[in-house]
Amino acid sequence: MFDFKNGFNTDKSSYGKGYKFANVMDVLNNSIITENIIIGSVTADIKSFDLFSLSFGDVLFNRTSEIPEEIALSAVYSEIPEEIALSAVYMDDKPAMFGGFVIRGRQKTASLAVSFLPFVFEVNKFRKQVFKLAQGAVRSNIGQESLNKVTILLPPLPEQRRIAEVLSTWDRAIETAERLLENSEKRFKALMQQLLTGKKRLPNFRGKWVKKELGDIAQMKSGGTPLSSKSECYGGEIPWVSIKDITSTGKYILETERTLTEKGIENSSAFLYLENTILFAMYASIGECCIAEKSVSSSQAILGISCQKSLYFEFLYYWFLSGKNKFKGMGQKGSQSNLNAGHL
Structure with missing residues (x-):
C-alpha cells in the first residue's frame, strides 16, 4: 500500500534556512502537518529536494526513540483548518522536506482516504505490531522493511471518509474547549514573567535579588x-x-x-x-x-x-x-x- 523512504541527512551548516524541514518534533506534536507549522529548515540542491520532498497526503513516521512505545508516531501534511512509529500526515501543497529521524510513507494507490490517514495508524493493533518489530538496545528504532510488514484493517473508501468525519468532529470539539483556556493561559504566562524577573514584587517583600549560576x-x-x-x-x-x-x-x-x-x-x-x-x-x-x-x-x-x-x-x-x-x-x-x- 505504501512506499517507504528514510529522510534527508546533511551537515550542520545546512540547517536553519531554505526549505521547511519536517522532523521528529513535528511528528510528536501534530497529527496533521502543514508547511507553516514545520519548525526547522534546511538547504538542499534540486536532486535532494526531489528525493526527500513531501507531497499532500504523505505520512511521516518517527523511526527512533528511547523506548519502543515511541516508535511509529506519525503525522499528515495539509492546509486543512507516541515516539517510534508515531505518525503525522502532511496536508499541504507547499514545498517541504523530511529529515533522517523520520520515514516517509507515500501511497502506491489511493486505497486510503487522506482524511482517514491521521487516525488509521493510532489503533492498538498497528502499535502492537510496531512494538514487536522495533529493534535496538538503548534506542529502539524501526525501518522501512519492518513498516512494510505491518498490516492494517482497510474499510471501503466511503466508510473511511465517514469514520474520519466523525472523529474530526470530536477533534474540533476538543480544540474549541482548548481555545477557551487560551486567554487564561496568556494571563498566567504574563504574570509568571513579571514575578520571575522581579518586575512585579509581591506585597511585603523587599529583599534584594541576586544572580547565581x-x-x-x-x-x-x-x-x-x-x-x-x-x-x-x-x-x-x-x-x-x-x-x-x-x-x-x-x-x-x-x-x-x-x-x-x-x-x-x-x-x-x-x-x-x-x-x-x-x-x-x-x-x-x-x-x-x-x-x-x-x-x-x-x-x-x-x-x-x-x-x-x-x-x-x-x-x-x-x-x-x-x-x-x-x-x-x-x-x-x-x-x-x-x-x-x-x-x-
Whole structure:
C-alpha cells in the first residue's frame, strides 16, 4: 500500500534556512502537518529536494526513540483548518522536506482516504505490531522493511471518509474547549514573567535579588537506560521517566509507563532521583519539565536537578517553564536537537 523512504541527512551548516524541514518534533506534536507549522529548515540542491520532498497526503513516521512505545508516531501534511512509529500526515501543497529521524510513507494507490490517514495508524493493533518489530538496545528504532510488514484493517473508501468525519468532529470539539483556556493561559504566562524577573514584587517583600549560576545552587545528573535485552532490569517498583512521560504529565509525575528493578539501576547508568527533583528534557522535547513526586529514575534524555537550600524547587520549576522557548533555542541543531547539562 505504501512506499517507504528514510529522510534527508546533511551537515550542520545546512540547517536553519531554505526549505521547511519536517522532523521528529513535528511528528510528536501534530497529527496533521502543514508547511507553516514545520519548525526547522534546511538547504538542499534540486536532486535532494526531489528525493526527500513531501507531497499532500504523505505520512511521516518517527523511526527512533528511547523506548519502543515511541516508535511509529506519525503525522499528515495539509492546509486543512507516541515516539517510534508515531505518525503525522502532511496536508499541504507547499514545498517541504523530511529529515533522517523520520520515514516517509507515500501511497502506491489511493486505497486510503487522506482524511482517514491521521487516525488509521493510532489503533492498538498497528502499535502492537510496531512494538514487536522495533529493534535496538538503548534506542529502539524501526525501518522501512519492518513498516512494510505491518498490516492494517482497510474499510471501503466511503466508510473511511465517514469514520474520519466523525472523529474530526470530536477533534474540533476538543480544540474549541482548548481555545477557551487560551486567554487564561496568556494571563498566567504574563504574570509568571513579571514575578520571575522581579518586575512585579509581591506585597511585603523587599529583599534584594541576586544572580547565581544554576550549577552553584543545584546538583545535576542525567539518567540511563538498561539494555532492553535484559528483562530482569524491567518491571520492578522504580518509576523510569522517559520523554514521553514528561510530555504527557502535568507539574508532578508519580507513575510512568515503564519501571525498573534494582538490577536495572545497578546494571546501567540509571540513577535514583529524590522526591522534588526537577526532571528536565534534554533531547527532542527540550525544555519540558516536571517534578518527581517520589523517588524515580529516568532515561539519559532527562536531566535531574536537585535544589540546594537557597533554591526552592517549585520556584525553579516555574522559572524553567517561563524560559521554555529560550531553552529550545539553546539546543544543538541537527536532525534531532539536544541540550546538555553544561548549557544549564
